[in-house]
Amino acid sequence: MKAAIITIGDEILIGQIVDTNSSWIAQKLTVAGFEVVEMQSIGDDATQIKKTIDEVFQRVDVILMTGGLGPTKDDITKKTLSEYFGASLIFDETVLENIQNVISSFTKLNELTRNQAYVPDNATVIQNRVGTAPITWFDYMGKVLVSMPGVPFEMKYVMENEILPRLQEKYDPEAYLKRVFVVRGYTESALAMYLENFEDSLPHGFGLAYLPSPGLVKLRLFVRGGHRLAEMTEQIHKLQDLLGNAILAEKDLPVEKILGDLLLEKGLTIATAESCTGGNIAHLITSISGSSAYFKGTVVSYANEVKTNVLKVSQNSLDLYGAVSESVAQEMATGIQQLLNVDCSISVTGIAGPDGGSEEKPVGTVWISTKYREKQVTKIYQLGKYRESNIIRASNLAMLQLLDILQ
Incomplete structure (x- = not known):
């Protein structure tokens, strides 16, 4: 069943x-068994929308x-x-009641918001329990168009609680089977x-997709059809045997979540x-819910005086080897x-760049030191020329380096 x-x-x-x-919608549709074949973004233009x-x-x-469902022009x-x-737009008292329930606690109903209760007379109207714009479902020549608010939390609520269950009941799509392996090395x-x-x-019918990120590849094995579960299990076992310890996780998880789970464990x-x-x-570490159980804090020691005064890095190491050096990284950790x-x-x-490099230490030179109690590993990486990429890659590599010690 194809969707756009x-x-x-x-x-x-x-x-x-x-x-x-x-x-977000594409992920939910795919898991529900629909095949998303295209996405488009268009402007607030009636002719373009219809076309x-x-x-x-x-x-x-x-x-x-x-x-495009707000109250303004x-x-x-x-x-x-x-x-x-x-369709003709008709006033729906049930929609108005829902709007009043939504806004009663924080604002007064005005004319523009009240006008949200006008809905197409040939659409199925689905109440928006977390916003003022109702959802409209049009059945058209055996096909469906659903119009939802653009506010993400409103859209997500109605998708999970109303739209996906209705679509699955109407079309009974084939199950989408997948397993994601987070692979390093x-x-x-x-x-x-x-x-x-x-x-x-x-x-x-089986496929293998590769999604690279710094230090990792996310490998997705997939097939459509719930009746192929036994075949899927067989292929999963083959991949597990082939990849062994290179598998960091068998879910689509970021490195910070994998590290956090291990620290908790x-x-x-x-x-x-x-x-x-x-x-x-x-x-990244604190972007994970529950990270307060294991993350205690950080020092961003951009200036050398912070390295010496707060982290107790020796001035001798800075003078002899410079801030970007093995000794300083070890002492910081x-x-x-x-x-x-x-x-x-x-x-x-x-x-990180784009400035600050030298012939001896070009842009992208990064020292990473990781410690687990008394065990310490310190490595140098040559990452590249671009600041944003270097920061992202260094962050991932640092967490992977600690995972190596802990595992």
């Missing part, structure tokens, strides 16, 4: 906001649309869809070469001392471990 996602809003096209809705629906309906069974989606499907191309024979021998604590990553490692009394520590010092 259309987001509406000039604010997306001019870059004022980022469309996160489409990727896009015409074209997309030629290729798919379901269109999920977000955006620039939000034209509801009126445009009414024209497209030959390979580049994307090296992993593809290693798994070439396995991939060539996969049964018909072992009852360990961690702190970071960061220079060129500017606190990014601490940010030891300093933060002692300062915050933690089991594990990560330190990073380097040249």
Whole structure:
């Protein structure tokens, strides 16, 4: 069953906001058994909206649309869809009651918000329990178009509680079976070469997809059809045997979640001392819910005086070897471990770029030191020329280096 996602809003096209809705909807649809074949972002223009629906309906069974349902004049989606499907807008007292329940605790009902209760007379109206814009479901020549708010938390609520269950009941799509392996120690191309024979021998309908990130490759094995579960299990076992300890996780998890789970499992604590990553490692670790159980804090020691005064890095090491050196990285990791009394520590010092490099230490030179109690590993990495990429790669590599010690 084929589906398309259309987001509406000039604010997306001019870059004022980022469309996160489409990727989230696509993930949910895929797991539910639908095949997402396209995504589009279009402006608040009635002619363009109608033309896009015409074209997309030629290729798919379901269109999920977000955006343009607000109370102001620039939000034209509801009126445009009414024209497209030959509907009249009628006032719905049930929608008004829902709107009053939603806003009663924090604002007063005004005329623009009240007008949200006008809905197309030939659509199935689904109440928005967390917002004022109702959801409209149009059945059209055996196909479906659903119009939802663009506000992410409103869209997610109605998708999970209303839209997905209704779509699955209507179409009964084939199950989508997948297993994600987080693999380390390979580049994307090296992993593809290693798994070439396995991939060539996969049964018909199976696929293998590679998603690289710094220091990792996420490998997705997939097939459609619940009746193929036994085959899926067999292929999973083959991959497990082939990859062995290179598998960090068998779920689609970021490194910070994998590290956090291991720290929780072992009852360990961690702190970071960061220079060129500017606190990014601490940010990633604390982006995980529950990280307060193991993360104690960080020192962003950008200036050398912070390294010496707070982390107790020796001035002698700085004078002899410079801030970007093995000795300084080691002393930073030891300093933060002692300062915050933690089991594990990560330190990073380097040249993120684009300036600051030299012939001896070019841009992208990064020293990473990781400690687990008395065991310490310190390595140098040559990452690249681009600042943002260097910060992301150094952060990932630092957490992977600590995982190596803990495992």
